Amino acid sequence: MMDSVKYRLTVGYDGAGYQGWQMQVVGTGVQEILEKALAKLFSCGPRVHSSSRTDTGVHAVGMVVHFEVPKTEARMTPTKLVLAVNAHLPEDVRVLAASHPPQNFHARFDASGKEYRYLLWNHAAHHPLLRKQSWHVKKPLDLAAMRAAAKHFVGTHDFRSFRANPDYDTAHTVRTLTAVTIRGTGPLHTVVIRGTAFLYKMCRGIVGTLVQVGEGRIQPADIREILEGRDRRLAGMTAPAHGLVLWKVFYGKKAKGTQSADPNETGE
Amino acid sequence: MMDSVKYRLTVGYDGAGYQGWQMQVVGTGVQEILEKALAKLFSCGPRVHSSSRTDTGVHAVGMVVHFEVPKTEARMTPTKLVLAVNAHLPEDVRVLAASHPPQNFHARFDASGKEYRYLLWNHAAHHPLLRKQSWHVKKPLDLAAMRAAAKHFVGTHDFRSFRANPDYDTAHTVRTLTAVTIRGTGPLHTVVIRGTAFLYKMCRGIVGTLVQVGEGRIQPADIREILEGRDRRLAGMTAPAHGLVLWKVFYGKKAKGTQSADPNETGE
Numbered sequence: 001m002m003d004s005v006k007y008r009l010t011v012g013y014d015g016a017g018y019q020g021w022q023m024q025v026v027g028t029g030v031q032e033i034l035e036k037a038l039a040k041l042f043s044c045g046p047r048v049h050s051s052s053r054t055d056t057g058v059h060a061v062g063m064v065v066h067f068e069v070p071k072t073e074a075r076m077t078p079t080k081l082v083l084a085v086n087a088h089l090p091e092d093v094r095v096l097a098a099s100h101p102p103q104n105f106h107a108r109f110d111a112s113g114k115e116y117r118y119l120l121w122n123h124a125a126h127h128p129l130l131r132k133q134s135w136h137v138k139k140p141l142d143l144a145a146m147r148a149a150a151k152h153f154v155g156t157h158d159f160r161s162f163r164a165n166p167d168y169d170t171a172h173t174v175r176t177l178t179a180v181t182i183r184g185t186g187p188l189h190t191v192v193i194r195g196t197a198f199l200y201k202m203c204r205g206i207v208g209t210l211v212q213v214g215e216g217r218i219q220p221a222d223i224r225e226i227l228e229g230r231d232r233r234l235a236g237m238t239a240p241a242h243g244l245v246l247w248k249v250f251y252g253k254k255a256k257g258t259q260s261a262d263p264n265e266t267g268e
Numbered sequence: 269m270m271d272s273v274k275y276r277l278t279v280g281y282d283g284a285g286y287q288g289w290q291m292q293v294v295g296t297g298v299q300e301i302l303e304k305a306l307a308k309l310f311s312c313g314p315r316v317h318s319s320s321r322t323d324t325g326v327h328a329v330g331m332v333v334h335f336e337v338p339k340t341e342a343r344m345t346p347t348k349l350v351l352a353v354n355a356h357l358p359e360d361v362r363v364l365a366a367s368h369p370p371q372n373f374h375a376r377f378d379a380s381g382k383e384y385r386y387l388l389w390n391h392a393a394h395h396p397l398l399r400k401q402s403w404h405v406k407k408p409l410d411l412a413a414m415r416a417a418a419k420h421f422v423g424t425h426d427f428r429s430f431r432a433n434p435d436y437d438t439a440h441t442v443r444t445l446t447a448v449t450i451r452g453t454g455p456l457h458t459v460v461i462r463g464t465a466f467l468y469k470m471c472r473g474i475v476g477t478l479v480q481v482g483e484g485r486i487q488p489a490d491i492r493e494i495l496e497g498r499d500r501r502l503a504g505m506t507a508p509a510h511g512l513v514l515w516k517v518f519y520g521k522k523a524k525g526t527q528s529a530d531p532n533e534t535g536e
Contacts, residue, residue, distance in 0.1 A: 012396040059397055079392075086393050094396040124347075125354050128280040128362040129327055129513070133397060245397070 005074035008101040009034075009048075014092040015059040016132055016242065023045045030054075030093055034065070037088035041076065042069045050106045051249040052114065055201065057241030059133065061096070062115075062248040066107045068165065068248065078268050113178065113250035115194045116203045119243045121188040134188070135207075135243035141214030143182060143189070149213040150180040150191075152223035153206055160230040164201035164238055173199060173230075180206065181194070192247075201238055209236030273342035274347065276334045276369040277302075277316075282360040282509065283327040284400055290321050298322075298361055302333070305356035309344065310337045319517040321376045321381065323469065323511030327401065329364070330383075330516040334375040381446065383462045384471045387511045388479065391455040402456070403475075403511035409482030411450060411457070417481040418448040418459075420491035421474055429478070430496040432469035432506055433479035441467060441498075448474065460515075469506055477504030 011034065019027030022207060031048060039045040046067035055061055078098035085095045119134035121127045126136040160173040177195035184190050191210065193203050209226070212218045218226075220234055226234045279302065287295030307313040312336035322328055341401045346354060346366035363462060375511055387402035389395045394404040428441040445463035452458050459478065462469050477494070480486045486494075494502045 014397050014399075042280050061397065063397075082392050091394070091399060092396055094393040096391065096396075123364065124350050125362040125364050126359070127329075128360055128364075129282050129329065129401060131282075131359060 004068045004069050004103075005071050005218055006066055006068050006101055006103055006105060007074075007078065008064065008099050008105060008107065009081075009095050010097040011063040011065060012061040012094050012096050013059065013063070015054065015057045017090075017092050018056070020054055020056045020058065021050060021060075021063070027056075030060075030063075033089065033093055034085075034095075037085050038067065040088045041071050041081070041084055042071055044073055049107050051111045052198075052246055054244075054246055055241055057203075058244045058246065060246040061156075061243075063246055064107050064111070064249040066105055078182075090182060107249075110248050110251055111197075112252060113194060113196050114198065115192065115247040115250070116198070117245045117247045118191040118193070118203065118207045118239065119208075119245070120189040120191065122189060122214075127188070129186075132242060135240050137211055137214075139215050141189075141211065142171075142216065143214065145212040145216070145220050146210045147182055148220035149201075149210055149218070149223050150182060152220065152227070153177050153180045153193075158226045158230055159199050159202055159227070161226050161232055161235045162202045162205035163199035163232065164205065175199060177203070182210070203244060204239040204241065205232075205235055207239035207243070211239065212236035271339050272336045272371075273339050274334055274336050274369055274371055274373060275342075275346065275369050276332065276373060277349075277353075278365040279331040279333055279362050280329040280362050280364050281327060281331070283322065283325045285358075285360050288322055288324045288326065289328075290379070295324075298328075298331075301357065301361055302353075302363075306335065308356045309349070310341050311342055312337055314446070316364050317375050319379045320466075320514055322514055323472075323509055326514065327510075327511045330377045331514055332379070332391040332517040332519075334369060334373055351483050366494065375517075378519055379465075379517050380520060381462060381464050382466065382514065383460065383516040383518070384466070385513045385515045386459040386461070386471065386475045386507065387513070388457040388459065388475075389455055390457060390482075395456070400510060401513075403479075403480075403508050405479055409457075409479065410442050410484065411482065413484070413488050414478045414482040415450055416488035417478055417486070417491050418450060420488065420495070421448045421461075425495045426498055427467050427470055427495070429494050429500055429503045430470045430473035431467035431500065432473065433512075443467060443470070450478075457492060459464055460490075471512060472507040472509065473500075473503055475507035475511070478506065480504035 013030050018030050021031050022029045046069050048065040048067045051064040081098045082095050121134040122137050122141045154177050156176040158173050159175045175197050179194040181192045191207050281298050286298050289299050290297045314337050316333045316335045319332040349366045350363050387401040390405050390409045422445050424444040426441050427443045443465050447462040449460045452456055459475050
């Protein structure tokens with residue numbers, strides 16, 4: 001049975017040019033690009049299994065994937081594979097690390113948590129350098145109110161009010177967030193969201209709601225009611241995709257409140 | 269004599285699309301773009317005076333400029349000016365702040381110091397999101413050696429060995445740096461260089477030399493000899509322009525070791 005070998009890759013990409021991670025009816029997914037590059041190196045044409053499926057325009061620096069090849073095709077060391085696969089990838093997609101995980105490793109099923117980061121630029125004019133990687137919010141934000149609101153998201157809650165598509169995955173909408181923090185001084189802020197698993201567009205629903213708290217349209221104490229209402233119409237807007245980065249995927253003991261990632265998880 | 273009014277602007281730009289700050293024989297300078305936008309708002313067509321002249325490909329988030337208009341044309345408040353001028357600028361150039369400085373303010377002559385930041389990405393693969401704003405150095409860098417070398421640059425030295433063009437400004441090559449620090453963990457590092465004034469391509473000469481220290485090609489203790497040698501051939505390479513950002517210009521008491529910026533200063 002030991003006739004195949006697994007590789008684990010950490011992948012980063014600029015989401016601007018892609019219709020998300022997974023192949024779409026229209027447009028190109030990052031997964032497709034990566035599989036095409038791997039097909040140049042492995043004649044078996046391996047299919048990659050990802051920890052997450054990021055949405056159109058969302059970036060990543062820490063996407064984790066695995067794939068299997070027959071042992072006869074596994075001559076390349078992980079270090080050489082990084083160089084070889086990058087030679088076949090467009091410059092907005094990079095394999096940043098590779099390793100041989102245990103043969104029973106699965107990028108999605110074994111993930112114990114994820115960290116997303118969202119970049120907010122709170123200024124009258126957009127950021128000339130980070131304009132494609134930050135959400136430009138013009139109205140001055142009340143950071144203290146946003147930080148007070150952020151605390152209400154931490155813990156195990158039914159996040160039904162914070163996912164985009166009410167038709168998707170109706171059964172399991174309880175998720176655990178271990179941290180929602182807002183870092184930075186001056187006009188540039190980073191919202192760090194860490195949790196065991198995420199619903200579709202959940203991070204962007206949380207960030208959009210936090211910004212509306214910062215603008216005074218939603219009160220921090222309202223977050224609890226919005227969560228309890230279990231209705232997407234109660235929460236704030238969905239923040240635009242281009243500010244969001246899949247920062248890191250955790251495996252094993254690294255994530256607090258560890259539990260297996262939901263196999264139906266889409267993430268963002 | 270009080271027939272004119274001064275405006276002070278803070279300007280940011282993505283240097284990728286420009287041949288530096290100042291108009292060139294070939295290509296477009298950011299100054300030209302800004303003056304064209306101001307000409308749409310002020311019929312006098314004001315000329316802008318900048319604190320610095322960044323080189324081709326160098327970015328800025330804190331460039332300071334001033335310009336004068338006749339009092340009869342100065343009806344626009346600084347806050348409105350930010351919005352109005354940005355409406356006439358391409359999206360890779362932004363006016364981030366505006367004010368009315370004292371009538372004797374001069375963006376270049378009054379500058380007491382500047383801070384440049386240089387982004388280094390030390391990894392086998394380039395950074396998929398910051399690939400146009402960081403120098404991709406593949407060989408693992410010895411950060412401790414770089415930090416030891418950085419200390420030798422701080423203070424008042426003849427920086428003749430660290431400017432690019434030996435024909436330029438031969439008389440005055442003594443400059444004072446108040447800080448040269450390397451921040452960051454993981455593969456992303458920021459070199460922060462603060463000083464009262466800078467020679468042409470001096471920051472990039474320092475960063476290129478620091479990277480060669482990190483690669484083991486130059487020893488930290490050699491920096492003192494390189495400075496004392498007063499010969500560009502002794503120092504390391506010039507780091508590429510696209511990693512450098514003019515971060516902030518200081519006025520008045522804010523910079524340590526304050527002295528008037530050299531009127532001949534080109535900076536980078």
